[in-house]
Amino acid sequence: MRKLFLAFLVGIFLLTSASVWAGKPYKIGALFSITGPTSFIGEPERNTLEMLVEEINKAGGINGHPIKLVVYDTEGEETNAVKKVTKLIIQDKVLAIIGPSRTGTTLAVVPFVERYKVPLISCAAGIKIVEPVKPWVFKTAQSDRLAVKKIYEYCRQNGIKKVGIITVSNGFGQSGREQLKALAPEYGIEIVSDELYGPKDSDMTPQLTRIRAKNPDAVICWGTNPGPATVAKNMKQLGMKQQLFMSHGVASKRFIALAGDAAEGIILPAGKILVADQLPDSDPQKKLLLDYIAKYKARYGEEPSTFGGHAYDAFLLLKTALEKAGADKAKIREALENVKGIVGIHGIFNMSPTDHNGLDEKTAFVLIRIENGNWKLMK
Template identity: 40%
Template sequence: MKTKAVLTALLLAATMTAARAADTIKIGGLLETSGPLASLGQPGLDGAMLAVEQINAKGGIAGKKLELDNVNTEGDNTKSVTAVKRLLGQGDVVALVGPMNSGSSYAIIDTVQGASMPMISNGGSRGIVLPPQDKKWIFLSPLTDVLVQSVMMADMKKRGIKKIALLNADSPFGTSGRDQLVKNAGSFGLTIVAQESYANSDKDMTPQLTKIRSAAPDAVVIWATGPGQAIAVKNYRQLGLDALLYMSHAANDFNFLRLAGASADDILIPSSKIYVIDSLPDSDPQKTVLKSFVHDYEAKYGKPPATFAGNGYDAVNMIAEAIRTAGTDRAKIRDAIEGLKDHVGVTAVYAYGPDDHFGAKADSVVLLTVKDGKFALAR
């Protein structure tokens, strides 16, 4: 009798699991909730889960609940490959929300492509999706290095800056930003008079910044992610450099403000609009979406969202929109993402195409500064 009861229970559990699976659409996540990039990945996951919750509260997609299964990659390339293979092995995952770490995104490209799995990555390097003909299954949700640099360098040109110096992290994000800056600076009338780099494990960038100081630039750009960028800014102030200091869009993060402290005041950062909603005109197409997102995020998590939360939120919502349009066939989801036009998100207004897997439009970017430890529009 006990054996029969056990078999009955197992059969019932299997039946319930199958029924639950039939009523669920599963997407996979590869967001870093521990490790050096947890300050990016955890907000990204929080934003993604908020999107899932809101979608399900409105009835899901065609009556089915959306489920996000996130595997923590820890910002590690090898673990990212293992994580994506685990998600692909489940068989019922129809799309992926990719890592915040550009390096991890690069590491899994071949696996994702080989599986014909649509993925919206949260890495900020253009190379993740270039050329789109060879990476047809992969899209980006963040603002890219070239996009934000165009806003940054336009500001330099307006200020009459001619000579710039660059300090970048020796990481895929840092080197991609360096390469694009070197490539495009001349078109804004800028000359790079010094270029230095540092390892992510470095605890002092004084030697590199001392060399930069000797080049007498009009402005300095620090292009990095993680704690190293705060160390670099502190070293910059300690050395008494008085050239204007620009940061990458990875610095538009509360954790950076906490680590850099007063040293962050007066820096300039190209960014999404999430920190300056009240300064936006009512005609801005993102204003209503941003206000609603911030309100709902604070209600759920009890704190304001970092910009990276918007990346995860946008990625899930765009995947959901593609599923509503195309169903759960992976190839059709990919085509539907590529066909998205004028999707108003938190990070940007998006429009993809066969030759554009970046999505984010230029007018989604603003230039911020820091005043008394808070983000504000630069004037």
């Protein structure tokens, strides 16, 4: 009798499982810099994506199809990213890919997703990722052009006319440098000094000394940790009193920890997630932001960074596309290109055949000042 009862339970379980998972799994890939110098970007992206996939699978998947997630670590390296994207496409046969984390690694894999016609939703910021438009490539991170505009608008409003710039010599820094130089005339800004530093440089005193000699009104640094923290500390050591601006590439608490008291007073454009609790209740993103922060903190014991939000938005867009397109790569691509009015962590997404980022400067960025070791929304 006991055996019959156990067999009955097994049968019920199998029938229930079959009804819940009526469809073949949707396999999606992800490429993040989980280890290496930019792990502070890739780790929260990986964590966020795993959390969302688990959540949606518990709720029945997408149209009855569970999500099978395949995540690879690029270590922030272009060569490794190419190896892993090839594996995702040829061996794992994924429907779409989220990531990579960095501009350089994204640009390295673009030719492969274009060749094999696999939708890619990058979590990196460089404008070159989507301009000119590439049919199979999208991104969720706010573009550096929008970030530059936010800084330059503040400069124009506050009488800052001469700036010195110091940018990292990688894909992110190069793209930011190009936008800083291209947009300066539009805002009446003169770049009086243009300096570079290497991704592994640990002392920017020589570059900053040359910038100081030009006596700019402000300094703009474009890079990701740890370089920008070194720039902040070196400026303080040199006694430079100019306003220091950072890019959105440092929008994590790790930057404040690395820079220490040299971070005080720095201004940067960043996503609203850093100051979600300071937003007015009327903000259309506030509820989503607070919900994401609460869920991430409950699961991982810490608040998510702005970078985790890039993965959140990428999955949100892909989920929307899969709901409409199913397991057809071409239809997924088309659905992504026609996303409208999707409220995400970093703005409201409106994609089009000519815009594969879909964000505008009104919702994508707010200006933030670092005060007492924390983020303060500037109004």
